[in-house]
Every structure is written in structure tokens, then in C-alpha cells.
Amino acid sequence: MAREVRHTATGPLKLDEDDVDPEKGDVAICRCGISEEYPFCDGSHNATTDEDEGVVYRYEDGERYVVEEIVYADE
Numbered sequence: 312m313a314r315e316v317r318h319t320a321t322g323p324l325k326l327d328e329d330d331v332d333p334e335k336g337d338v339a340i341c342r343c344g345i346s347e348e349y350p351f352c353d354g355s356h357n358a359t360t361d362e363d364e365g366v367v368y369r370y371e372d373g374e375r376y377v378v379e380e381i382v383y384a385d386e
């Protein structure tokens with residue numbers, strides 16, 4: 312399994328104490344790439360639990376799609 316993730320930011324996001332979860336006392340960074348609160352985890356990763364190995368997925372507007380082919384710029 313893999314995911315196609317599109318980024319539009321052009322620089323870093325600096326975290327501060329306001330980013331700490333008031334209940335858990337921690338900061339969870341999204342590693343699945345589909346959080347609506349990106350770069351913070353919002354639990355959206357639960358939608359990825361049944362992904363198949365060897366398949367590339369794209370998530371958009373709450374829907375999951377299978378990416379047929381990835382075309383790289385240098386090919």
C-alpha cells in the first residue's frame with residue numbers, strides 16, 4: 312500500500328505550545344498524508360487500515376481512489 316499525497320506548502324510549519332493536545336499533552340504528526348488537519352493527525356488514518364499491499368491510493372473529498380499509473384516528470 313502507498314498513497315499519492317499532494318503538498319502545496321512551500322516552507323516549514325513551526326510548532327509551539329498551542330499545538331499540544333490539551334487532553335493528551337502531546338502532538339501527533341500525520342504520517343498517512345490524508346489528515347484534514349495536516350500536518351496534525353486527525354484520525355483520518357483509520358480509513359487506510361484495509362489498504363492492499365502493492366496498490367497506490369489517492370484520497371480526495373472523503374473518497375478513496377486507486378491510482379492506475381504514476382508518471383514522473385523526468386520520464
Ligand code: FES
Nearest residue numbers: 341342343352356
Ligand atoms: S496519521 Fe494521518 S490522520 Fe493520523
